[in-house]
Amino acid sequence: MRPMLGLMQDVPLTLDTIFRHVEQHHGDVPIVTNGPGGPVRSTYAAWADRTRRLGGVLDTLGVSADGRVGTFAWNSQRHLELYYGVPCTGRVLHTLNIRLFPEQLTYVVNHGEDEVVFVDRTVLPLLWPLIDTMTTVRHVVVMDDGGTNEVPDDPRVRDYETLLAAAEPVAFGVVRDENTAASMCYTSGTTGNPKGVLYSHRSTVLHAMAVVSPNGFGIGVHDVAMPVVPMFHANAWGLAQAAPMAGAAMVFPGAMMQPQALADLIVAEGVTFTAGVPTIWQGMLPHLAGREHQLRKIGCGGSAVPAALSEAYREQVGLPIYQAWGMTETHPVASGGTLARRYDDADEATKAALRARQGVPLFGVQARIVTAGTTDELPWDDVATGELQVRGPWCAASYYEEPGTELTTEDGWMKTGDIAALDEFGSIRIADRTKDLIKSGGEWISSVDLENAIMAHPAVAEAAVVAVPNPTWGERPLACVVVKPGETLTEAQVLDHLRPLVASWWLPDAVEFIDEVPKTSVGKFSKKDLRSRFAEYPAKS
Numbered sequence: 172m173r174p175m176l177g178l179m180q181d182v183p184l185t186l187d188t189i190f191r192h193v194e195q196h197h198g199d200v201p202i203v204t205n206g207p208g209g210p211v212r213s214t215y216a217a218w219a220d221r222t223r224r225l226g227g228v229l230d231t232l233g234v235s236a237d238g239r240v241g242t243f244a245w246n247s248q249r250h251l252e253l254y255y256g257v258p259c260t261g262r263v264l265h266t267l268n269i270r271l272f273p274e275q276l277t278y279v280v281n282h283g284e285d286e287v288v289f290v291d292r293t294v295l296p297l298l299w300p301l302i303d304t305m306t307t308v309r310h311v312v313v314m315d316d317g318g319t320n321e322v323p324d325d326p327r328v329r330d331y332e333t334l335l336a337a338a339e340p341v342a343f344g345v346v347r348d349e350n351t352a353a354s355m356c357y358t359s360g361t362t363g364n365p366k367g368v369l370y371s372h373r374s375t376v377l378h379a380m381a382v383v384s385p386n387g388f389g390i391g392v393h394d395v396a397m398p399v400v401p402m403f404h405a406n407a408w409g410l411a412q413a414a415p416m417a418g419a420a421m422v423f424p425g426a427m428m429q430p431q432a433l434a435d436l437i438v439a440e441g442v443t444f445t446a447g448v449p450t451i452w453q454g455m456l457p458h459l460a461g462r463e464h465q466l467r468k469i470g471c472g473g474s475a476v477p478a479a480l481s482e483a484y485r486e487q488v489g490l491p492i493y494q495a496w497g498m499t500e501t502h503p504v505a506s507g508g509t510l511a512r513r514y515d516d517a518d519e520a521t522k523a524a525l526r527a528r529q530g531v532p533l534f535g536v537q538a539r540i541v542t543a544g545t546t547d548e549l550p551w552d553d554v555a556t557g558e559l560q561v562r563g564p565w566c567a568a569s570y571y572e573e574p575g576t577e578l579t580t581e582d583g584w585m586k587t588g589d590i591a592a593l594d595e596f597g598s599i600r601i602a603d604r605t606k607d608l609i610k611s612g613g614e615w616i617s618s619v620d621l622e623n624a625i626m627a628h629p630a631v632a633e634a635a636v637v638a639v640p641n642p643t644w645g646e647r648p649l650a651c652v653v654v655k656p657g658e659t660l661t662e663a664q665v666l667d668h669l670r671p672l673v674a675s676w677w678l679p680d681a682v683e684f685i686d687e688v689p690k691t692s693v694g695k696f697s698k699k700d701l702r703s704r705f706a707e708y709p710a711k712s
């Protein structure tokens with residue numbers, strides 16, 4: 172028997188619904204972008220007009236109906252124009268991480284088949300030398316963000332403002348199916364090449380509704396929201412959709428990412444909500460401490476938020492840090508640390524310990540822990556640890572064009588590669604990760620790539636690279652090296668050998684010479700043993 176169906180309208184959840192809402196109801200709300208010449212002021216109304224013209228620019232450039240449009244840019248109003256102008260015309264926004272190395276950048280542009288890349292002038296020198304390796308890119312549109320870098324005299328190079336001034340505004344509404352892809356973001360938080368996560372209009376809208384809700388970031392019409400988390404990494408944690416959806420004013424730091432500049436911007440612009448990785452808040456603490464400000468929530472995630480950092484904010488800035496957990500694969504916000512009513516009367520030490528957890532899944536996401544490699548669920552007793560798996564309408568089902576990469580279990584849960592415990596209410600406590608990676612300042616370093624590079628040295632018998640805690644960066648790589656019998660090697664020689672092979676921020680902070688890399692019963696490197704052996708390793712900076 173057919174079930175009785177509801178009689179409600181079936182209106183698709185597409186990004187142009189957010190665009191239209193903010194255009195119609197919040198046009199007078201300010202948008203501010205910082206720059207070398209000071210803040211540039213605008214409104215959602217002006218932004219909406221430019222965003223519609225951007226649709227016209229994409230037509231002028233001949234970008235295909237579902238063409239991929241790359242962005243290589245800081246957080247700015249222009250980037251927000253791309254966040255809507257691209258998907259609202261049916262194309263797919265591909266945010267390129269400016270911290271990828273050259274080979275990775277070429278790889279993701281070619282894998283995503285980007286037809287055009289919009290690039291901030293300040294970061295043009297990172298992209299332009301690679302342009303001939305990017306086989307599908309036909310145009311590079313330069314957005315002049317006050318950088319002084321020379322713009323190449325090349326027919327492929329176009330100027331954003333010139334194109335926008337000449338373009339006709341377009342009507343949105345071409346996307347009818349909410350499951351159409353809206354944007355893609357590659358993650359290097361896996362082994363091997365970066366993998367593409369392909370967000371749909373529906374998943375983007377649903378995620379933003381969770382982010383905007385009180386247990387999420389809780390953003391409303393009275394807020395001034397400043398995403399410090401980059402718009403080139405993990406969809407800026409949904410803030411580019413959540414703030415416009417709520418009619419909140421937006422403040423963008425542009426390329427002015429120095430701690431002092433960020434703190435001054437927060438104070439001067441009356442920012443009430445902001446979000447970024449722990450390294451950002453660590454650096455900003457001395458610049459915010461004791462100052463008058465309007466902040467009422469600071470979102471933080473991407474790496475564990477140390478209790479000491481959150482407590483220092485509570486004591487010196489007047490509010491603790493709100494911790495969220497998630498992944499590029501979960502849009503990314505999946506859980507958050509709003510404390511339940513049962514803790515209202517708890518003492519500050521208990522609350523600090525609770526805030527150091529990764530929080531409870533936001534409505535829409537389910538979480539479980541299992542014995543790794545199985546679907547056997549473990550108890551929620553805060554003792555048992557197992558692989559964290561999640562499920563929900565904004566969790567990825569698979570990677571873009573990566574056959575053979577298993578992201579989802581046979582019973583439909585997404586494998587996170589994080590090891591966690593859950594307490595009796597399902598609050599997540601991340602304990603470890605199975606991914607052989609190091610997260611430094613919110614970006615990934617592949618220990619396997621570093622090990623292979625070190626082991627290419629003729630005097631090295633074997634090498635393992637592990638994360639050691641660091642107060643500024645969260646984690647930093649430590650190289651544990653076994654020298655071949657009869658050979659000698661110094662730390663300086665290992666680092667000199669690595670320098671031409673890896674990005675400078677990947678260079679291990681130190682090299683420890685050990686007799687043997689500990690092995691598991693099946694002969695694999697036991698990183699766990701090395702991590703606990705060096706858990707107290709003195710931080711370099």
Ligand code: AMP
Nearest residue numbers: 360472473474475495496497498499601
């Ligand atoms: P990404 O896709 O680059 O955002 O990285 C996601 C990964 O970052 C997660 O799988 C975790 O390993 C780590 N991560 C994110 N948020 C947190 C957090 N609050 N605490 C600990 N680890 C986190």
